[in-house]
Amino acid sequence: MTDLTAQMIAILRRNGRASYSEIARELGTNRDYVASRINPLIEAGKLRIVTGVHPRILGLTTSAHLSIKADGDTQVIIDTLERLDAPVLISAVAGAFQIVVELQLHSLTELRRQIATIRATPGVREINVLLYERILSSFFLGAEPATQSQLDETDIKIVNRLLRDGRANFAELAQAVGLSVSGCRTRVQRLLESGLVQIGAIKQRSDMTNDLLFGIGVNVRNESREAIDAILTSPGLEFLACTVGRFDLLATVEFTSLRDFNLLVSQLRRLASVEYCEQWLHVRIVREQYFRALTPHNTNDGRLNSPAVDCEPGEARDRAG
Numbered sequence: 001m002t003d004l005t006a007q008m009i010a011i012l013r014r015n016g017r018a019s020y021s022e023i024a025r026e027l028g029t030n031r032d033y034v035a036s037r038i039n040p041l042i043e044a045g046k047l048r049i050v051t052g053v054h055p056r057i058l059g060l061t062t063s064a065h066l067s068i069k070a071d072g073d074t075q076v077i078i079d080t081l082e083r084l085d086a087p088v089l090i091s092a093v094a095g096a097f098q099i100v101v102e103l104q105l106h107s108l109t110e111l112r113r114q115i116a117t118i119r120a121t122p123g124v125r126e127i128n129v130l131l132y133e134r135i136l137s138s139f140f141l142g143a144e145p146a147t148q149s150q151l152d153e154t155d156i157k158i159v160n161r162l163l164r165d166g167r168a169n170f171a172e173l174a175q176a177v178g179l180s181v182s183g184c185r186t187r188v189q190r191l192l193e194s195g196l197v198q199i200g201a202i203k204q205r206s207d208m209t210n211d212l213l214f215g216i217g218v219n220v221r222n223e224s225r226e227a228i229d230a231i232l233t234s235p236g237l238e239f240l241a242c243t244v245g246r247f248d249l250l251a252t253v254e255f256t257s258l259r260d261f262n263l264l265v266s267q268l269r270r271l272a273s274v275e276y277c278e279q280w281l282h283v284r285i286v287r288e289q290y291f292r293a294l295t296p297h298n299t300n301d302g303r304l305n306s307p308a309v310d311c312e313p314g315e316a317r318d319r320a321g
Contacts, residue, residue: 005037012201016049016166049166052198060104067097069126074098080121086114090287095280130245137240166199212255217247219276226273
């Protein structure tokens with residue numbers, strides 16, 4: 001993958017509805033070239049344009065990161081994790097631990113029960129728990145949405161249509177939900193600006209042979225601003241949070257080379273405020289699923305009645321209105 005293609009994907013990660021013309025202008029190229037690089041990735045299923053609903057809208061107020069140390073074959077543990085609804089990420093990793101899991105739940109009580117279930121699985125030797133205190137950068141879990149924001153039935157119809165195709169144009173949305181094109185445009189913009197919904201690109205990464213995706217945990221002495229600023233400059237940043245537990249900061253960063261990885265880690269370790277820095281490599285992502293269909297019964301009031309769903313990739317052409 002060329003650096004320019006990686007930059008295109010980075011733009012789509014931030015804004016999955018960015019038109020190819022907009023991407024071309026930002027990168028100083030032309031629309032046809034952007035289409036020639038992105039369309040094959042979408043058509044092959046290597047890139048998905050997906051819609052994520054903020055978990056708070058679904059009453060999922062507790063988010064946690066588990067690092068699991070395992071004895072022997074990890075597949076039994078992974079099979080147990082796949083039977084649970086709460087994990088939004090399950091990944092085999094290389095490092096001090098063998099499996100990383102991220103959970104979205106309704107309460108700390110529910111988290112305790114999930115941990116008990118996992119701990120009882122044969123082969124689990126140790127579970128380390130990090131609670132997300134504050135999300136600084138993420139596709140699937142951004143800043144807290146406005147408390148006054150509510151989703152009505154038309155919003156729910158729009159979101160569920162976008163779950164199937166995050167780049168559906170406004171004419172298609174209007175036809176699907178029985179609203180005018182301008183009305184759909186206004187609602188989609190409101191949903192995105194409020195933080196209730198995000199639309200972005202996610203790479204298909206069940207096979208990690210060509211990807212360098214690292215987790216980075218950082219402990220600081222007093223002030224975390226230096227470390228945060230250093231991590232935020234990384235073009236491959238996918239996730240950054242202040243955490244409670246083993247680390248003060250937790251990041252997930254994709255690198256195009258080990259050289260880039262070493263540069264960031266070396267920069268962090270040189271900072272006077274950084275006390276400790278640990279890294280692990282994601283070698284097989286088993287589940288990466290942050291998206292749930294909406295009903296009038298599972299929004300705003302904390303009830304969650306519908307199962308998580310996989311999103312179909314958007315059509316390959318440049319469609320966003």
